[in-house]
Amino acid sequence: MSTDLSGTLDAMRAEAERCQREGSLADAIAAYKRLLASWPGLPICWYELGLLQRKMRDFQGALVSYKEALERQIAYPEEVHLNRGVIFSDFLNDYDSAEREINAALVLNPGYVPALINLANLHEDQGRRERASEVYERLLALNPEAPQILARYAGLKNFRDRDDPFIARMQRALAEPKISVADRASLGFALGRALDASGDYEAAFRAYLSANRDSRASAPPTYRDYDLGEQERLIDRLIAAFPGGPRNAGPQIYSPKTGAPQPIFICGMFRSGSTLTEQLLAGHPQVSAGGELSFLRHAVQTRLEPFPECVPSASALLLESIAVEYVDMLHDLFGDTRFVTDKRPDNFLLIGLIKTLFPAAKIIHTTRDALDNCLSIYFLHLDQAMSYALDLMDIGHYYVQYRRLMAHWRALYGSDILDLSYDHLVADPKPVVNRMLKFLDLSPNENCLVVPPAGRVIKTASVWQTREPLYQRSSGRSKHYQRQLATLQAYLLAN
Numbered sequence: 001m002s003t004d005l006s007g008t009l010d011a012m013r014a015e016a017e018r019c020q021r022e023g024s025l026a027d028a029i030a031a032y033k034r035l036l037a038s039w040p041g042l043p044i045c046w047y048e049l050g051l052l053q054r055k056m057r058d059f060q061g062a063l064v065s066y067k068e069a070l071e072r073q074i075a076y077p078e079e080v081h082l083n084r085g086v087i088f089s090d091f092l093n094d095y096d097s098a099e100r101e102i103n104a105a106l107v108l109n110p111g112y113v114p115a116l117i118n119l120a121n122l123h124e125d126q127g128r129r130e131r132a133s134e135v136y137e138r139l140l141a142l143n144p145e146a147p148q149i150l151a152r153y154a155g156l157k158n159f160r161d162r163d164d165p166f167i168a169r170m171q172r173a174l175a176e177p178k179i180s181v182a183d184r185a186s187l188g189f190a191l192g193r194a195l196d197a198s199g200d201y202e203a204a205f206r207a208y209l210s211a212n213r214d215s216r217a218s219a220p221p222t223y224r225d226y227d228l229g230e231q232e233r234l235i236d237r238l239i240a241a242f243p244g245g246p247r248n249a250g251p252q253i254y255s256p257k258t259g260a261p262q263p264i265f266i267c268g269m270f271r272s273g274s275t276l277t278e279q280l281l282a283g284h285p286q287v288s289a290g291g292e293l294s295f296l297r298h299a300v301q302t303r304l305e306p307f308p309e310c311v312p313s314a315s316a317l318l319l320e321s322i323a324v325e326y327v328d329m330l331h332d333l334f335g336d337t338r339f340v341t342d343k344r345p346d347n348f349l350l351i352g353l354i355k356t357l358f359p360a361a362k363i364i365h366t367t368r369d370a371l372d373n374c375l376s377i378y379f380l381h382l383d384q385a386m387s388y389a390l391d392l393m394d395i396g397h398y399y400v401q402y403r404r405l406m407a408h409w410r411a412l413y414g415s416d417i418l419d420l421s422y423d424h425l426v427a428d429p430k431p432v433v434n435r436m437l438k439f440l441d442l443s444p445n446e447n448c449l450v451v452p453p454a455g456r457v458i459k460t461a462s463v464w465q466t467r468e469p470l471y472q473r474s475s476g477r478s479k480h481y482q483r484q485l486a487t488l489q490a491y492l493l494a495n
Contacts, residue, residue, distance in 0.1 A: 009039055025052050043074035059091050078112050081105035093333050145173050147183035151190035159197040167194050185214035189381040201480040208379050212390045219384035226388040228397050235401045241308035242352030244412050261330040261340040267347040268366035271376035273422030277366050278343040283447035286338040293342045295326050296350055323357040351409045368422040370492050371478040396488045400495045423475045
């Protein structure tokens with residue numbers, strides 16, 4: 001690519017846009033920087049640079065670029081403030097700054113729906129139920145029958161009565177002929193939850209069945225079908241790439257510097273109790289809750305391709321650089337705390353990589369009654385990329401393959417993997433929590449036996465469940481759906 005600064009503004013901008021279209025993000029960033037060095041007064045170019053920097057995880061750089069766009073009077077500044085707010089909340093754990101940015105967007109445009117939605121999410125993440133409700137009421141004042149807002153608002157409510165007026169309101173919105181398939185899916189999952197909570201299990205299952213069908217119908221074509229054979233081959237490849245032996249059991253590639261946080265990995269099936277486990281563990285003064293960190297997944301997609309085959313032959317320098325960057329990220333986000341949890345459930349697929357990067361790492365593997373676990377996945381509106389979650393038998397197949405891979409990891413790293421049962425945890429928390437703390441070489445602490453207070457941030461679909469006192473009603477939940485689950489139960493027992 002030419003670095004001739006004598007080119008015209010149009011030519012340089014065309015070059016930056018071409019790189020952006022072709023996915024050459026680093027080249028596009030460089031092109032925008034060259035352009036802005038000569039023509040710094042172009043707010044839209046600062047904005048495009050900020051977008052690219054965010055995609056490349058240069059969050060501080062993105063904040064600077066967005067600030068330049070604002071100072072140079074970009075059109076629709078509320079969108080730029082919102083983008084800054086998302087960076088602060090989703091990537092930098094700076095929730096006060098996130099709220100300031102979102103409120104700045106709303107000062108400029110009080111009816112800016114994306115900002116209102118993000119403000120409601122921010123309140124939910126921090127356990128502010130009443131303030132989140134107020135924002136949802138503002139949104140419904142703008143559009144009383146908005147399906148996505150009704151679905152989100154329903155997540156705040158505790159349903160006990162089948163005749164709750166909000167259930168009827170959701171049903172009326174679902175009956176609207178112009179509702180999109182995607183909106184119907186979101187509202188269908190919310191209705192299913194309300195009906196389940198009010199004890200109308202037959203109607204609840206019908207709502208969830210329709211919601212999953214609508215979610216599949218609204219998904220991009222590449223996400224609509226779960227490929228059983230491909231999933232089996234992935235598990236085969238992971239087992240083959242990490243067979244044990246000198247590298248996996250050898251000297252530690254990277255040892256954190258004194259004072260740097262050490263990761264605790266919490267993983268397992270989705271809906272297996274990982275969020276509750278993390279939040280109880282974060283009650284310990286030496287542990288910070290990191291939530292679902294995307295670093296390792298990003299590294300696999302950008303630096304370790306083809307994964308997992310490349311890992312056994314990857315250079316020690318590359319692996320160490322990834323490990324160092326990971327721990328540096330923990331330090332930047334959480335300071336000098338002793339431990340930080342990385343609670344991404346599907347990291348069970350990456351345990352071989354985790355133990356290659358950090359051979360001394362401890363892994364909490366959350367488990368749950370298999371039938372309850374599969375049902376809970378089916379009842380949750382998960383990312384459509386998780387195509388297995390849209391059909392009960394596909395979930396069962398995914399579960400069996402997960403169980404096969406975990407048996408392999410236990411054979412390799414059993415002493416560093418603790419199986420923690422959600423059902424045992426909610427039935428009798430103290431011995432389970434104390435066993436977990438002993439496994440991590442942490443002293444017993446009574447704060448680890450209580451749910452987190454409002455104010456501690458929780459980013460998960462089970463945000464409000466996790467904030468409730470420990471309860472057992474989700475254990476054995478499948479008993480209400482024995483007829484609908486009979487085929488799945490037989491499959492799980494046979495495999």
